[in-house]
Amino acid sequence: MNNTVRKIVIIGNGISGVTCARHVRKRDSSSEILIISGESDHFFSRTALMYIYMGHMKYEHTKPYEDWFWEKNRIALIRGWVTGLDYAAKALTLASGEQMAYDTLILATGSTPNAFGWPGQELKGVQGLYSLQDLEQMEETTPRIQRAVVVGGGLIGIEMAEMFRSRDIPVTFLVRERNFWDAVLPTEEAKLINRHILEHHIDLRLETELKEILADETGSVLGVVTKAGEEIACQFVGLTVGVRPNIDFLKSNNEQLSKQGQSTLELNRGILVSGFFETNIADVYAIGDCAEFRESLAPDRKNIEQVWYTGRMHGETLAYNLTSSTPASYKPGVWFNSAKFLDIEYQTYGHVPPFPLEGSDSIYWEDPNGKVAIRLVYEKESTKLLGVNALGWRLRHAFFDTAIAEGWTMEAVLSNLHKANFNPEFFDSPTKAVIAAYSQKTGVAISRKKTSFFHRIIGSRS
Template structure:
């Protein structure tokens, strides 16, 4: 009987286990995780803190699901991977032999190297232990500081704001999320975050964290020598692959576990999927654009698991992602992005940008300067149909065609304002043509 060991019970690892079981009724499947007894939705952590959900609500499957499907759940850390003997050692010195090993250990929060990081009340937000720690260390505090303005940073700010804890956000860039979005969108989000009462400070960097005599954070100091009193510091400076336990395993590592398009490592029958893997050669999406070597996104982890299960069950299958997609939320502004949307245009690209007069909705479409084929779309405060946007990008539909058919992508709630009829161009487009195409009447 083939024994498949999966290290990690996140979306990538559990999807692999489920899909292997669907195809193979005889394999022994063991999932190892020290974080929690059962798989839960990591993206729902913030809603537990905010009181909208309980931990039980975040578990997609009943607790009996695992036994019924003969998926063994082991609570523990993997401390050693012995690829020569095809076995792993747990933190209680138990050894488990495998026929196939799947590394799906996800990420850990990046921490930087600032003085005072070891102070009590300083942490990131990635898993259930972080949530429990945050709940404990933010009880009855006067102020919090969030370092970093990415998606984790904005989640931390919203969580703290929901408990009426004053928050200061330090963002070192000249505009919000400058590594990902252009200045116009960054300004829209900056206004929105500040409208919610968050003290968002741009061009502001952390220098050190100060602790009191008991070792608990009492303040931070910025690089321009300003001291801000606080009792909690949330680190929203990103995540990094969780691979430190593999350093002596013989498995080749870069920033993540290095794999090919089949998720195969340099060691036979050892695979890596999800947040912790890194493609040696970037994978190309169905629109022809290269994807990132490391993609730490929920839905790609699920796709990794579905694809790898095919290989583990004897049908060696390469990973073939579609058009890039992601979504997030900035307080109550929803964000969607499709295709290639860099903060700065490539030399052969031009852009179309529309922003509602209320400053809370915007749309950007990047397109090829030659031929006007659309390469990327992102929207703030608008809901777009995934299949429609994906098709436009995959087929490189010309911008005029996309704009004339944009009603097809409108997925805003019934009776909400019709933004489609208000679109108007800014930038290097034929302004008169656009004015004829769209009504700007409110």
């Protein structure tokens, strides 16, 4: 890691690659920076793909930067797929046959949707949702769809179901688990979302697994068969059973390199990296969804982080390290994720396991209408806050980030909870009810602190 003039090549123009490029440029005006991507000419917000289909946004609106931004900041862009890498020669090859050299290579190739070898998964009308090309394919198939079947009860599955419902296309949603996304959500939250899905006229089938996909005479989808033997007629099957690091081309490349007796890139589920995003090959780094940390970051953190904000943090950290004489290891901070389950917003902070862990407890409060809920998980003995799930209640990120990082007790959290509220339409009611739920469970009375949140959270903590 040094700050001499060099050519930095980044494969992938997603949030991690682009953040890295921007931050290198901010700190280093001399290095050449080139971003290569096969998917699109410019960076766009992948999280907004559904809104393009639903007609809320045009593709142009999903680009966080104007097209002139790149030239102005001397970040060169190439549209193309990288097919070969020669780490010894520090060179790469594009599908077009073009070759180019690099001094520093950053792999930011993202994820790819899973498919588990179901019979018929290659048929026309079967697809995942990850890329712009996936969206285009969905759009192309849409006029033929009388019913869509979405397989896999997770964040992208529910988005896909909502996309079809926005066009009045009937959807059957196959979820293998007992409740929606219950490998992640505790049962109460998962059941709240089950009910919400049904209210949106989505045919939710819990504990239902796909067995095979049936074809018509043209090779298009005709229906699915579940493991229970039920046949469901449909013209589209959405496979939304999670994603995995997009490293298949790197695996094939490794095979070529090892035939030539050359060093290969160490891969596991993703590209193995240190806390500094270094791979086993000098001057080659990996960030974002495709990177897998060799060492665990923290007991409750996964070694592959597949969310937007961590991609941004990876990019920022690596940019700093590439331009600094005092590189710093990645500090993941308090886990945070947010999503939307139809029109219910979801936020999660810290560690909220789907089942209670020994030594921890939680309170769960749900609004009588079943549209707003919060769970606070805490250490039993000390009552230190460990994690939070919120549904339909937008909370101030800084409040819970600080509370978990600093180990606030439940008393400190609850007496300040009204300051965490970000929903203008809410005033006190959810806060009071949550405090009442805690007091009822523990017998501890809590009174509200009056200092303003912006006055300083820290000052009103104890």
